Amino acid sequence: MKKVTTTLLIFLTVQFFVYSQGNLRFGMKAGANFSTIIKTARHSELSRNSTTSSKMGLHGGLTFEFLFSERISIQVEALYSAKGGKLISSEQTSDGTETVEYLNYMSFPVLGKYYATPSLSIELGPEISILSSAKKENSGIEENILKQMSKHDFAVVGGLSYEFFNGLFIQGRYSLGTNKNSIAYYRHKNSVIQASIGYIF
Numbered sequence: 268m269k270k271v272t273t274t275l276l277i278f279l280t281v282q283f284f285v286y287s288q289g290n291l292r293f294g295m296k297a298g299a300n301f302s303t304i305i306k307t308a309r310h311s312e313l314s315r316n317s318t319t320s321s322k323m324g325l326h327g328g329l330t331f332e333f334l335f336s337e338r339i340s341i342q343v344e345a346l347y348s349a350k351g352g353k354l355i356s357s358e359q360t361s362d363g364t365e366t367v368e369y370l371n372y373m374s375f376p377v378l379g380k381y382y383a384t385p386s387l388s389i390e391l392g393p394e395i396s397i398l399s400s401a402k403k404e405n406s407g408i409e410e411n412i413l414k415q416m417s418k419h420d421f422a423v424v425g426g427l428s429y430e431f432f433n434g435l436f437i438q439g440r441y442s443l444g445t446n447k448n449s450i451a452y453y454r455h456k457n458s459v460i461q462a463s464i465g466y467i468f
Contacts, residue, residue, distance in 0.1 A: 290334045296344075296438070296465030297327035304352035304368060304448075304455040319455075322367060324349025326461060332380070340380045340388075348374040348396065350457050366405045370416070370448075370457070372396035376424050388428045394442060396420040420446045420457055430467070438463040 303321040328346035378392035426440030444457035
């Protein structure tokens, strides 16, 4: 909890600094998450005899960019982001063969940006996500697993962004979580490929 509070304070401090300096660009973005779960420990027969697969979700929110120079900036975002994945059993069990995990977060990436050209930039930095809801579904039956999960996720994010001359931009990113989320039968990390489109003023 202390880490979450500290990160949020950093987020608010960065925003205050950006507004006070005036070199601010503000925008909105949305797109698709292609997320999966990377198993890090196994606790049951289901996990030992299973593979993982990706699921598609959505993300969207606000983006703020502070320009230090023509080539260097910091981009801070506040996003709703749907993560999770599928766990597919190689054996028929009483629980069925596929379990889908839905994890919904509020995510706050803080990314350094380097403009290789006036339009193309490279992005890299940390992201903290706060879990807002969590459930798993198997054979049409849903179960709330929020209490069994880590309430926050720290990730490393990297990607590319291309901005057109009218303010429209597209982005592609990869995010790898560092926390081991835990539920009853396995531990895992979040892995997300993100494709976005947005507009910046």
